[in-house]
Amino acid sequence: MNKILFKKTLRDMKISWAQSLALAVIIALGIAGLVSMAGAYRDLSSSYNYAYDTLHFADVDFSLQAAPSGIVEKIAHLDGVSAVTGRIIMDTGFDLPSGEPIRARCIGLPTQHQPAVDSLYIREGRYLQPGDKNAVLLESHFAQYYHLHPGDTITPIVNGKRTTMKVVGIASSPEYLVVSRSKQDVLPSPRTFVVLFVPLSQVQKTFSLADKVNDIIIIVKPGADRKAVIVSAQKLLEPYGVTATTRREHQPSNEALGLDLAGFKETAYLIPAFMFFVAAIAVYIMLSRTVHAQQPQIGLMKALGYSDSAVMLHYLTFALAIGVVGTVLGIAMGQPLASAITKVYAGTLGIPLVKTNLYVDLWAKGTLLMFVFLIGGGLGPARSSAKMPPATAMRFDPSAALVKGRTSIVEKLIPLPFWFRLPVRDVFRVRRRSLSTALGIIFSITLVLLGMAFLDSMNTLLHSEFTDIERWDMSALFSIPTNDAVLQQVRSWDGVKQAEPHMEIPSTLKANNKSQNVILYAMKPNTAMHPLHLVGKTNAQSVALSGRKIVLTNYMAQKIGVKEGDIVQVTTPFGVWNFQVGGLAKEYISAVAYISLDEAQKLAGAPIFNALYLKVDPNQQVMIKRKLYHLPGTANVQIKEGMQKDWDQFMGLYDAFVGIIFLFAVVLAFTLLFNTMTVSVLERQREYATMRAIGASGGRISWLMAMESVILWMLTLVPGLLLGWLVSYYAMSTFNSDLFVFYLTIKPMSYVLTSVGILVVMLLSALPAIRHVNRLNLAEAIKIIT
């Protein structure tokens, strides 16, 4: 054999660069998905811990009625206490410039230096100084939301008086990484809650608490027994009325972050894992098909005197080259994406200190796994080809060799017009090719539908929560029990169309030795303010919410392992009772449960309530909110419109993920289809060239290929959509947390769009291959190697 032929072989062996690139892109996407999402998850949790460490996040927080400042020193001397800070915390109000009243929390801090515990991260301006008069450090979320900066003035209501204060700085606090007022604050928002850090002496003066503190936070020495430290501190503080002892893990902001992170964890691993799996399978199939199709070249190499191992080494090198390009590309895309996700996520949450890392172990794991598939896909077929006698291999027609079996049943049942017979035959008789092509299409459908499912489900969630579930316009929560007189008063106000009392009680559900914290809503059984969407509907709402019956969310029922009819123990601040599960409600907020208001009042022994649902004239909302805050004991007033805004913003985070997932899915699907279609066409170069040689026009061949695509598409549509639904269902459930539950919704239009989109992409992605075939040098293509 001469040198020219040898060169020709090498040239043939180089698969078209587009295909190799597509393979590399698939690998890159698989790796990038893993590195970016899992990396972002790790970045986030390390960022939280970094912020906690840097800012000396408290281990325990004791709320007191009031204690002399000297107590701080005593606590500091306790065994196992490494740092302690005494503060005054007062909840007050704040009127926004629009006139809308919101809640404020004043925290008095020492001015000489930053507190040793829960210190602040100054983002703008400066920390408090001795001698500061009416100076305030503003919590960063609020400042950001309302665009406030040092030098601006604010007028909170302090001890009943509007007090003008000058903003000297903007600060983040480890206690308010999520600006949660309390555990009851399901969806914390800087829109309606502000934290003000002011000089301790000033608060003491304003509230007539000279030389006193009402909140003590401590950090326990590493290795010390926290429980023992708490017990001894509580003993010291007992005379001063300990109203709450909050451990770090139950601190509202930390707990919210934890839940959020937990929700993200599964998503961050599972979805990339699925995409990685698809990529790996795709690489395996594509590579083995490509190598398989090169048997004649392999035969020639052997005829030229290459040994089996030399042939295999060649294909191994080829597979590894694609793998290296793909993984490097994947890491190069994934790592910055991880940092970007972390920064966006942390930025949206308002986390002050972000730490992004390189996760070499993730790179290594992804790369290693991918290479297993690469080597398998590249080496298996190369080995079997290398074993073949050169003469057989050279004459091997990859297309003919795949043909097995008899005429398909489809054909026997339906007599097909001649021009349809060939594409049908190609699909059904060349099973191996069809199966792997079909797998590519099914995965593509799955990926795209997954993206669609996310978008649809988010939209549905937002829409249903605020139109189907929460039907009130405003709600008010009181910190003390309220009665009918207040209700009558509210009803008499201008603009109030309806007012309905209910109760919101922090409670714990127990069953099967499992317990969950929820907010227990006691509502009128026939309430139209928050109708329950009962699953199965065995009981009407008025029945499910009557007597000793309780309605749980699906999620909670699952968590504590109960079903309709089972008994649940409900622990409230007022007593412990058993309730029977009267129904399960489909809700998006997980940690809630519902009982009848009548029953709650019976148990409380008085016709009291602590919350109101209102329907109001939208123009008078702000006015009504102000009036509500003037009622005795009003803790919080919500306007639904505002809440909706908060949700939209909160969902923006999920949207960012969904956007990334969708983009990944679509690009992956496109690349997958491109490769699948291309390989499928190129495998049959010789066949098509023969048809061209005997006079079939380019159009005829394009038509045949298109028909085959359509048939494959029709066959894969149902399994693809089915798998897509299943994967979406599973993926969606990974978003569920103790905070929120996501239900899978896929709109009919999304099925249609996915299906049609895939067909269009299939046809489009086959175009380059079709053009290639139609431009083939026929003389060369009809011979194999001669």
Place this chain on the structure above:
Amino acid sequence: MNEAVIRLEKVTKDYPMGEMIVHALRGIDLKIAAGEFIVLLGPSGSGKTTTLNLIGGLDNITSGQVIVQGEDIAQYKDKALTRYRREKVGFVFQFFNLIPTLTARENVAFALALLDGKTRDLEKRAQELLEMVGIGDRADHFPSQLSGGEQQRVAIARSLANRPPFMLCDEPTGNLDVETGRSVLQVMRDLNRKEGTTVILVTHNTAIAPMADRVVRLHSGTIKEIGINSEPAPVSALEW
């Protein structure tokens, strides 16, 4: 001699191979009359296939003319070439090149269907062609179920679909044993004699040469010699 139905004039064909240029044909002049049986003979690499492909409109010419029935097909664009191949030429390849997913009959029907677009009686006409080449009984088999000789005969039947005035065969016996090879050559000979089809047969096997009307010997891209057999040998007399 009759008026030449195929005329090659100063035909050259170069293949660029990276830095080098392979001169596959270096100026071929050849006239072929209607109804002739031509054997193109020459060692491997001498340019036989290239010549055949240029006549069949499968490859682009570098310079010169290929005049078929008065028209220079070298000037044809893709569409005209496709039509030319469909209507005028019957190909038989060394590796048969049947469509693996179609049965023998359907392979023939495929070529028939290309012709007039009419799909009626396709199978019947295909069956007739298969019977003509003596494998009517194998019509329902797929190529993978047929022997080499049978496959080649299906290929011939397929090439006959358009009743082509020219049959171009590239090493049609190259992959067949002597016995089968002879039977395939017999089919060619019958076509040539009974139907008046012009046959151009490429081979490196000198033993086949005696059956031709004329033998064109190629060497390094040029015609070395054209021999005339005043009395072509019967196929049965060929031995290799």
